[in-house]
Amino acid sequence: MIEQSRRRFIGTVSSLAVASLGPTFPRLIAGCRPQEHATPQIDPDFEPGYLELHRSGELKRRGEELWQVMQRCSLCPRECGAARLDREEGFCKGTSQLVIASYHPHFGEERPLVGRGGSGAVFFSNCNLRCVFCINWQISQGGEGEPRGLEDLAQMMLHLQAMGCHNINIVTPTHYSPHIVLALDIAAARGLRLPLVYNTNGWERLEILRMLDGVVDIYLPDFKYADGAMAAKYSSGADTYPEITQAALLEMHRQVGVAKPAEDGLMYRGLMIRHLVMPNSVSGSKEVVGWIAQNLPRDTYVNIMSQYRPMYRAFDYPEIARRLTRGEYNEVVEHARQAGLTNLDIQGMALF
Numbered sequence: 365m366i367e368q369s370r371r372r373f374i375g376t377v378s379s380l381a382v383a384s385l386g387p388t389f390p391r392l393i394a395g396c397r398p399q400e401h402a403t404p405q406i407d408p409d410f411e412p413g414y415l416e417l418h419r420s421g422e423l424k425r426r427g428e429e430l431w432q433v434m435q436r437c438s439l440c441p442r443e444c445g446a447a448r449l450d451r452e453e454g455f456c457k458g459t460s461q462l463v464i465a466s467y468h469p470h471f472g473e474e475r476p477l478v479g480r481g482g483s484g485a486v487f488f489s490n491c492n493l494r495c496v497f498c499i500n501w502q503i504s505q506g507g508e509g510e511p512r513g514l515e516d517l518a519q520m521m522l523h524l525q526a527m528g529c530h531n532i533n534i535v536t537p538t539h540y541s542p543h544i545v546l547a548l549d550i551a552a553a554r555g556l557r558l559p560l561v562y563n564t565n566g567w568e569r570l571e572i573l574r575m576l577d578g579v580v581d582i583y584l585p586d587f588k589y590a591d592g593a594m595a596a597k598y599s600s601g602a603d604t605y606p607e608i609t610q611a612a613l614l615e616m617h618r619q620v621g622v623a624k625p626a627e628d629g630l631m632y633r634g635l636m637i638r639h640l641v642m643p644n645s646v647s648g649s650k651e652v653v654g655w656i657a658q659n660l661p662r663d664t665y666v667n668i669m670s671q672y673r674p675m676y677r678a679f680d681y682p683e684i685a686r687r688l689t690r691g692e693y694n695e696v697v698e699h700a701r702q703a704g705l706t707n708l709d710i711q712g713m714a715l716f
C-alpha cells in the first residue's frame with residue numbers, strides 16, 4: 365500500500381530540512397533529548413485519548429494483547445497467519461521486528477493537520493495491501509527502511525513533538541499496531557500529548573479497530589475502491605476491500621465522530637476520509653462518495669484527491685497508465701456535492 369493517496373509526500377510536498385532521516389536519525393534522536401519536554405504546539409487544554417489509557421495501565425495491556433495477535437497474525441484482513449513472533453514474514457513482509465523508513469514534520473497533509481509546525485509523520489516500512497500503483501513502492505514493497513526498537517519509536521514521537529509538530533501521524537500503521545501502542549505507552553510516560561493520527565489504507569479488521577478505541581484521536585483512512593474486483597486486481601487480491609473498509613469507516617466514526625477543526629485551525633479528533641480518483645473510473649469514485657453520503661453524516665470530512673499518477677507497476681495496466689483528466693475529477697466532485705456531502709476538501713486544478 366503506502367499507496368499514492370497516503371504517500372503523496374514524495375514529489376508533491378515541501379519536505380523540510382529533516383526530510384528523510386534514514387541513517388542520520390539516531391543522531392537526531394539523541395539530539396532531541398534536552399527538548400523532549402518542550403511545550404507542545406497545540407491547544408493547552410487538549411488531552412489525547414491515550415493518556416487516560418496510559419495512566420490506568422490499559423494502553424500497555426492493549427499493546428501486549430495486540431502483540432499476541434502476531435503469534436498467528438491476524439492484524440489485518442489478510443489474516444495470513446504468519447508466525448511473526450517466530451520471525452516468520454507475513455504477506456506484508458512484516459515480522460515482529462519493527463522497520464521504519466523515516467520520520468519528519470510533513471507539510472503535504474491536509475491543512476488542519478499541518479498547521480504551522482507540520483504533521484509529525486512516521487513512515488513504516490512494508491504494507492498489507494501492496495498496490496500496483498504505489499508511489500512509494502520502495503518503502504511499501506521494496507524493503508526500504510531500518511530495523512528499530514520500541515524505544516526508538518517512542519523517541520521519534522517525542523522528537524516530533526519537540527520540533528513543534530501538531531500531531532503524531534503514523535503512516536501505514538496496521539501491521540505494526542502492537543509496536544505503535546507499546547511505544548505510545550513509553551512516550552506518554554515521558555510527556556507526549558499530541559493527538560494520534562491513524563493514517564491507513566482503510567482495510568482494517570473491526571476486531572483490531574476496537575482495540576484501538578480511545579487510543580486513536582484522528583482516523584485518516586483511504587476509501588480506495590467501490591468494487592472488490594478492482595481492489596483484487598490492483599491491490600494484490602484484496603477483493604474484500606469495499607465491504608471491510610465500509611465497516612471500518614463506520615467503526616472509526618463511532619469512535620471519534622465527525623472531524624471539525626478547532627478554533628486554532630487544527631484538527632484534534634474525528635474521521636477524515638481520503639479518496640484518490642483514478643483514471644477510467646477504476647476506483648468507483650461516484651459509488652464511494654455516494655456510500656459515504658448515505659451511511660455517514662453529510663458533513664463527514666472527505667478529501668477528494670486528484671494527484672494520481674502512474675508509478676511502479678501501473679504501466680502494466682493500460683487503464684491506469686495515465687494521469688487523471690480535469691473532467692474526470694470534476695465529475696466526481698460534482699457527484700459528491702449532489703449526493704449532499706458538505707465538508708469536501710477539493711484539490712487545486714494546478715495538479716492537472
Ligand code: SF4
Nearest residue numbers: 437440443444454456
Ligand atoms: S498484518 Fe501482515 S502478517 Fe499480519 S495478517 Fe496482515 S499481511 Fe499477514
